Amino acid sequence: MSIDKSSPIPVYYQLKEEIREKISNSFWKVGECINSERELSEEYGVSRMTVRQALGDLVQEGLLVREKGKGTFVCEPKVKQRDMMSFSEVANKLGFKHSTEVIEFKKMKTPIEFSDIIMFEEIYKIVRLRLIDEVIVAVETVYIPTDYCGFINEDLLKGSLYQLLASYGYEIERSESEIQAILIDDYYKKLFRVDGQIPLLKLSSNNITKDNKLLFVEESIYRSDKYTLEVNILTREGKIR
Structure with missing residues (x-):
């Protein structure tokens, strides 16, 4: 999936849903570290700030967890x-x-x-x-x-x-x-x-x-x-x- 920057849907939200779908389809499994902010920024052609906002929402929703110095990991579903x-x-x-x-x-x-x-x-x-x-x-x-x-x-x-x-x-x-x-x-x-x-x-x-x-x-x-x-x-x- 590519990010449509001309869409009325905010870019960070498109990215968030793309990451959610990848987790749902087991592209990243429970306990695995997802791509870094830099890698996601380069992959989807968006700013690091946009990536940070998308990941922050998923952390708040309990889908991801950040571990300082290690990365962002997929949580076990609650x-x-x-x-x-x-x-x-x-x-x-x-x-x-x-x-x-x-x-x-x-x-x-x-x-x-x-x-x-x-x-x-x-x-x-x-x-x-x-x-x-x-x-x-x-x-x-x-x-x-x-x-x-x-x-x-x-x-x-x-x-x-x-x-x-x-x-x-x-x-x-x-x-x-x-x-x-x-x-x-x-x-x-x-x-x-x-x-x-x-x-x-x-x-x-x-x-x-x-x-x-x-x-x-x-x-x-x-x-x-x-x-x-x-x-x-x-x-x-x-x-x-």
């Missing part, structure tokens, strides 16, 4: 969740092969720590492993009142919980969440099936319907080297600060 979506929706949207393992599903009395927000005597505790290309990227624990679920079993829980609840007439309008980094220990190493250190993020959220009903409480642990959570913070006027 699952990136920008809006309030289920894991299944995010994976499908990005074209990833995904699966779910249900490792715990039981009915239990509502724990004391939830008694002030869940006004039901019994809840389901659901613990699921979420996999991308057979790699565990999240451990998801959900607590939901049994009254909200109708019929539910492990096979149904291998799909999208959002879609399952939607079939019962529930729609989540917002999620009140807290995010924190946590240290991996032997328990999480066992769950994620790893031996070494990996970075983890913990997301705790209360998921609420349009009529202000708390539908379920969720605590999810993500591998932050595999999964990115983007948060948009809005003012009351709807502007991002």
Whole structure:
């Protein structure tokens, strides 16, 4: 592909998409160093500044990473969740092969720590492993009142919980969440099936319907080297600060 400098599409954007396509077609594979700024500048007949802008965008998008003194390398693809979506929706949207393992599903009395927000005597505790290309990227624990679920079993829980609840007439309008980094220990190493250190993020959220009903409480642990959570913070006027 040649760069069309007469096109209304900015030159840096054309170059960025050309590099993205080369990575998608495995011209440069994960972990490989791409051509230098000088080489790309000469190859496409554009300025170093234009190359730097294109590469900078791809670094911000998580497709590339710069290593000082070494070059620019292709990153391992990450699952990136920008809006309030289920894991299944995010994976499908990005074209990833995904699966779910249900490792715990039981009915239990509502724990004391939830008694002030869940006004039901019994809840389901659901613990699921979420996999991308057979790699565990999240451990998801959900607590939901049994009254909200109708019929539910492990096979149904291998799909999208959002879609399952939607079939019962529930729609989540917002999620009140807290995010924190946590240290991996032997328990999480066992769950994620790893031996070494990996970075983890913990997301705790209360998921609420349009009529202000708390539908379920969720605590999810993500591998932050595999999964990115983007948060948009809005003012009351709807502007991002």
